Amino acid sequence: DVKVTQSSRYLVKRTGEKVFLECVQDMDHENMFWYRQDPGLGLRLIYFSYDVKMKEKGDIPEGYSVSREKKERFSLILESASTNQTSMYLCASGGQGRSGANVLTFGAGSRLTVL
Amino acid sequence: AQKVTQAQTEISVVEKEDVTLDCVYETRDTTYYLFWYKQPPSGELVFLIRRNSFDEQNEISGRYSWNFQKSTSSFNFTITASQVVDSAVYFCALSETYTGNQFYFGTGTSLTVIP
Numbered sequence: 001d002v003k004v005t006q007s008s009r010y011l012v013k014r015t016g017e018k019v020f021l022e023c024v025q026d027m028d029h030e031n032m033f034w035y036r037q038d039p040g041l042g043l044r045l046i047y048f049s050y051d052v053k054m055k056e057k058g059d060i061p062e063g064y065s066v067s068r069e070k071k072e073r074f075s076l077i078l079e080s081a082s083t084n085q086t087s088m089y090l091c092a093s094g095g096q097g098r099s100g101a102n103v104l105t106f107g108a109g110s111r112l113t114v115l
Numbered sequence: 116a117q118k119v120t121q122a123q124t125e126i127s128v129v130e131k132e133d134v135t136l137d138c139v140y141e142t143r144d145t146t147y148y149l150f151w152y153k154q155p156p157s158g159e160l161v162f163l164i165r166r167n168s169f170d171e172q173n174e175i176s177g178r179y180s181w182n183f184q185k186s187t188s189s190f191n192f193t194i195t196a197s198q199v200v201d202s203a204v205y206f207c208a209l210s211e212t213y214t215g216n217q218f219y220f221g222t223g224t225s226l227t228v229i230p
Contacts, residue, residue, distance in 0.1 A: 033218070035220075040124070040222060041222060042121075042206065042220045042221055042222035042223050043206065043220040043223075044220075045217060045218070048217070058217070088158070090160065092160075100146075100147060100148045100210030100211055100212055100218075101148050101165065101167065101210070102210075103150070103162050103165055104150075104152075104160075104162065104218060105162070106152075106159055106160040106161075107159065108157065108158050108159045109158040109159065
């Protein structure tokens with residue numbers, strides 16, 4: 001019954017490395033999101049996508065990029081990882097159209113450590 | 116400015132006690148949605164409830180109940196007769212029509228139920 005799958009649960013990378021975080025959903029949702037979760041800061045939106053090849057910046061896009069070549073897959077890219085990007089990354093998908101009523105389904109998260 | 120405020124960072128209760136998690140939101144939109152999500156230790160956020168801004172009826176689902184008050188911009192969550200399995204981080208979230216599908220999360224309240 002897996003609906004949102006994040007490819008890696010734990011990653012350890014070195015400063016300056018390029019990092020790919022993959023997310024796949026099987027619910028045919030148009031909307032997909034990448035959040036970052038840090039203690040005391042809650043969930044902060046990095047990027048979201050409301051259609052294939054479409055993307056919009058969230059609140060903290062600096063240092064990140066995304067790719068949405070297929071409807072079911074939304075990738076988060078750290079071009080040159082830095083230690084301040086050590087965090088838990090959560091992918092979510094939610095519904096059709098740009099509606100605030102969409103319920104988000106989350107993946108299990110990817111915990112990234114940058115050394 | 117924080118759109119969703121969860122002032123309680125951590126709460127501990129003894130099993131079978133009732134507990135209320137507070138959520139205060141800020142929006143200038145007339146049409147919006149409020150959500151609660153639960154994040155157990157496994158990490159995956161799970162949807163609990165969604166309310167729209169036009170429906171102020173309180174809702175009860177088993178041991179869970181929600182109190183939505185537009186006058187105080189609050190959407191509080193009460194767990195009655197708490198159980199150890201309720202231990203988790205709980206997030207309140209807001210989505211607004213005019214921001215077009217952005218979801219704003221609070222910083223979360225970590226609930227520990229002590230057996």
